[in-house]
Amino acid sequence: MLNRDVFINTYHRLPVVFNRGQGVYLFDVDSKRYLDFTSGIAVNCLGHNYPPLVKAITAQAAKLIHVSNYFQSDTSAAFAQRLVRAANMEKVFFCNSGAEANEGACKTARKYSLKKYGSGRHTIVTLTGSFHGRTITMQSASGQDKLHKNFGPFTQGFRHIPSGDIEALDRALDGSTAGLFIEPIQGESGVFPQTQAFIAAAAQLCVERDVLLMFDEVQCGMGRTGSFLMAHDYRVKPDIITLAKGLAGGVPIGAVLVGEKTADVLGVGDHGSTFGGNPLAAAAGLAVLETVDNQAFLKEIARKGEKIMTAVRSWNKSSVKEVRGKGLMIGIETDRDVQDIITACLKEGLLVLSAGKNVLRLLPPYIITDEEIDAGLSVLWKLL
Numbered sequence: 139m140l141n142r143d144v145f146i147n148t149y150h151r152l153p154v155v156f157n158r159g160q161g162v163y164l165f166d167v168d169s170k171r172y173l174d175f176t177s178g179i180a181v182n183c184l185g186h187n188y189p190p191l192v193k194a195i196t197a198q199a200a201k202l203i204h205v206s207n208y209f210q211s212d213t214s215a216a217f218a219q220r221l222v223r224a225a226n227m228e229k230v231f232f233c234n235s236g237a238e239a240n241e242g243a244c245k246t247a248r249k250y251s252l253k254k255y256g257s258g259r260h261t262i263v264t265l266t267g268s269f270h271g272r273t274i275t276m277q278s279a280s281g282q283d284k285l286h287k288n289f290g291p292f293t294q295g296f297r298h299i300p301s302g303d304i305e306a307l308d309r310a311l312d313g314s315t316a317g318l319f320i321e322p323i324q325g326e327s328g329v330f331p332q333t334q335a336f337i338a339a340a341a342q343l344c345v346e347r348d349v350l351l352m353f354d355e356v357q358c359g360m361g362r363t364g365s366f367l368m369a370h371d372y373r374v375k376p377d378i379i380t381l382a383k384g385l386a387g388g389v390p391i392g393a394v395l396v397g398e399k400t401a402d403v404l405g406v407g408d409h410g411s412t413f414g415g416n417p418l419a420a421a422a423g424l425a426v427l428e429t430v431d432n433q434a435f436l437k438e439i440a441r442k443g444e445k446i447m448t449a450v451r452s453w454n455k456s457s458v459k460e461v462r463g464k465g466l467m468i469g470i471e472t473d474r475d476v477q478d479i480i481t482a483c484l485k486e487g488l489l490v491l492s493a494g495k496n497v498l499r500l501l502p503p504y505i506i507t508d509e510e511i512d513a514g515l516s517v518l519w520k521l522l
């Protein structure tokens with residue numbers, strides 16, 4: 139393949155080379171068309187070459203691409219205001235990725251606790267199966283053993299409890315705990331939504347014990363599930379919410395959103411990012427918000443997701459063990475090695491993802507039409 143000799147071999151890259159995208163389609167260098175049910179892992183949420191997004195990026199690039207965060211930019215300020223309002227939070231810090239946003243969240247939780255309660259109350263509780271990113275600290279935070287190898291010593295102060303276990307949660311939120319970090323729908327480990335009961339109990343315990351409730355919505359946020367945020371869907375108000383992936387439709391950006399309690403925890407010199415939220419990324423983010431922060435649009439995402447899940451369930455295929463998810467974040471658990479299915483789909487011109495060994499993950503762009511959904515489903519029906 140083109141890339142083997144020059145890229146460090148950290149990805150299982152499929153044998154296809156893309157050079158163009160349009161709507162829900164990608165085209166390879168030989169002009170073969172592929173229906174994209176991956177959105178660049180939940181990033182290209184409005185598909186490829188989405189006209190308002192391209193227009194916003196182009197116009198901003200011609201005006202101002204970057205100024206450092208030592209100055210202000212009108213576009214970045216407009217985006218911050220609009221995002222904070224849509225999320226129903228107080229303030230935002232911009233960075234470049236999900237892992238970085240989660241680092242900012244954990245720093246905020248630790249400083250909040252240190253200033254209020256003194257040292258020794260720094261533990262951040264996360265859930266088994268969670269994925270929070272690839273920095274050494276976020277691998278430590280993630281609740282998956284495979285991420286706790288090879289790169290030690292890992293960052294101290296994370297404790298993992300089983301998803302959904304309210305008794306374990308009750309025990310873990312003790313006098314040493316600063317924050318509870320939850321991935322509301324665990325994406326990488328197999329598309330597992332948390333239950334309403336668990337989230338409600340978590341929110342209540344966090345308030346009672348002044349432990350910060352933190353949601354990692356890097357994958358499931360920004361409309362992916364048919365709610366702008368899963369926090370809105372669960373009807374809870376976390377103290378911190380992190381976003382990235384779909385936030386600017388493909389331009390790299392991450393965000394740490396903070397609520398009343400945490401709005402002024404970080405001060406000058408505590409945190410920073412050279413690129414974070416620069417005018418180009420902010421212009422892209424504004425264009426995404428313009429489309430996604432809209433109840434009618436979000437409702438369509440939910441409807442399309444239901445359409446896919448209902449269809450796959452109705453096939454009654456013995457190879458399909460379970461269909462899970464919300465909106466356009468869908469996991470199909472199979473009895474097969476999903477890499478084989480992914481490779482077969484690729485040959486048929488359909489791009490799908492894995493989540494764990496046996497789960498096929500679908501993350502189509504929000505703009506997908508019913509006809510395009512049907513086209514993808516007919517390939518899946520053949521190959522599952």
Ligand SMILES: Cc1ncc(COP(=O)(O)O)c(C=O)c1O
Binds near residue numbers: 272321325
């Ligand atoms: C829930 C969640 N958190 C964090 C991350 C890390 O994001 P990034 O790869 O942008 O650092 C991911 C990436 O898949 C994710 O799904």
